[in-house]
Amino acid sequence: MPTSPEASTPPVTPAVGTPPATERPGAARPLVHAHITDAIKAPDLVRLGPGVVLARFETLKVYAALGAVRTLLERGVIRPGQTLVDSSSGIYALALAMACHRHGLRCHIVASTTVDLTTRVQLEILGATIDQMPPSDDLRLDQNRRVERVRELVAARPDTHWMRQYHDAVHYAGYREFAELVAAALPERELTVVGSVGTGSSTGGLVVPLRQRGLDVRLVGVQPFGSVTFGSERFQDPEAIIAGIGSAIPFGNVRHQLYDALHWVDFRHAVAGAVGLVRAHAVFAGLSTGAAHLAALWESARRPERTHLVIGADTGHRYAERAFARHREAPEARTLKPHQITELADLRPPWSTMEWGRRPAPGGDA
Numbered sequence: 001m002p003t004s005p006e007a008s009t010p011p012v013t014p015a016v017g018t019p020p021a022t023e024r025p026g027a028a029r030p031l032v033h034a035h036i037t038d039a040i041k042a043p044d045l046v047r048l049g050p051g052v053v054l055a056r057f058e059t060l061k062v063y064a065a066l067g068a069v070r071t072l073l074e075r076g077v078i079r080p081g082q083t084l085v086d087s088s089s090g091i092y093a094l095a096l097a098m099a100c101h102r103h104g105l106r107c108h109i110v111a112s113t114t115v116d117l118t119t120r121v122q123l124e125i126l127g128a129t130i131d132q133m134p135p136s137d138d139l140r141l142d143q144n145r146r147v148e149r150v151r152e153l154v155a156a157r158p159d160t161h162w163m164r165q166y167h168d169a170v171h172y173a174g175y176r177e178f179a180e181l182v183a184a185a186l187p188e189r190e191l192t193v194v195g196s197v198g199t200g201s202s203t204g205g206l207v208v209p210l211r212q213r214g215l216d217v218r219l220v221g222v223q224p225f226g227s228v229t230f231g232s233e234r235f236q237d238p239e240a241i242i243a244g245i246g247s248a249i250p251f252g253n254v255r256h257q258l259y260d261a262l263h264w265v266d267f268r269h270a271v272a273g274a275v276g277l278v279r280a281h282a283v284f285a286g287l288s289t290g291a292a293h294l295a296a297l298w299e300s301a302r303r304p305e306r307t308h309l310v311i312g313a314d315t316g317h318r319y320a321e322r323a324f325a326r327h328r329e330a331p332e333a334r335t336l337k338p339h340q341i342t343e344l345a346d347l348r349p350p351w352s353t354m355e356w357g358r359r360p361a362p363g364g365d366a
Helices: 036-041 062-075 091-103 117-125 139-156 175-185 201-212 267-281 287-302 324-329
Strands: 044-049 052-056 083-088 106-111 129-132 190-196 216-223 261-265 307-312 339-341 351-355
Touching: 036 062, 036 091, 044 267, 044 287, 052 287, 062 091, 062 175, 062 201, 083 091, 083 139, 091 106, 091 117, 106 117, 106 139, 117 129, 175 201, 190 201, 190 287, 201 216, 201 307, 216 287, 261 267, 261 287, 267 287, 267 324, 287 307, 287 351
Parallel strands: 052 307, 083 106, 106 129, 190 216, 190 307, 216 261, 339 351
Antiparallel strands: 044 052, 261 351
């Protein structure tokens, strides 16, 4: 006779010496939030091993969008009822739509060809209007098309406000709250932040206030091959679908002189890092998180005295079919090693790393 699930599954008990959260002295009472953005903006902090902690977000850019919208409202740059418009590959679009929902603003998104149906449907229900670019394998063309479309919209509708997530430093503002959380949770003076570069705001917006506190913070950026931001544009990764991690056009919000080291990771290695997170820690996160996880494993092995904070920007759901469904092909992340270089001329796939040393952008621009 088959056993019931209750009979076949042993009860889960807390680790020895660790009382349940509700019994711990000083345990915080659960909060009732006024809006969903308050509930999802803060990450879950998960220890992945000695010296490695993951900050796992449902959508990281809620901090950027909320902080930017709140600041612009306070400055009188925008007003309730106005339309905010921007270009996005996905997670910023959703974050901006939620920030607009919270503050009584309208939202228009010029969406990348990579924006998936689940995200699009959420945007539509939230009341955002959408222009989605036609299918394209050329992400540079996709990004240029989006920017041109935004310019057309702003010219035709003077009352709209272009958020310019790629260039307006107002997007740094929201990450100060994240920095306060990190400083409280990880008070160690020697901290390494490992995260995808993208627009530059998330990593830069975190490390600037931490360094202002006098903390020793090393910043390790992660890039895909083909991104112009740190000089890998001569390469192509045909399988790359790591939305938001790199750029086909220059981004003004990337402050190159904040970065101590860079890792360039191809699609297959990012998948290995993401699958490794699920296998070892049951964490289902996106490919940018997978790439950062891979880089952090290598960095932490070389600098075990430091605490390494991995930025997990989003969940893995939009990569399920094209990446996670191929999990059997993924090699063990801990067996992989990068090609160590000292000059960009030596950069090569599938994974390279270089000490950047807080230098200016390739070509000498700050």
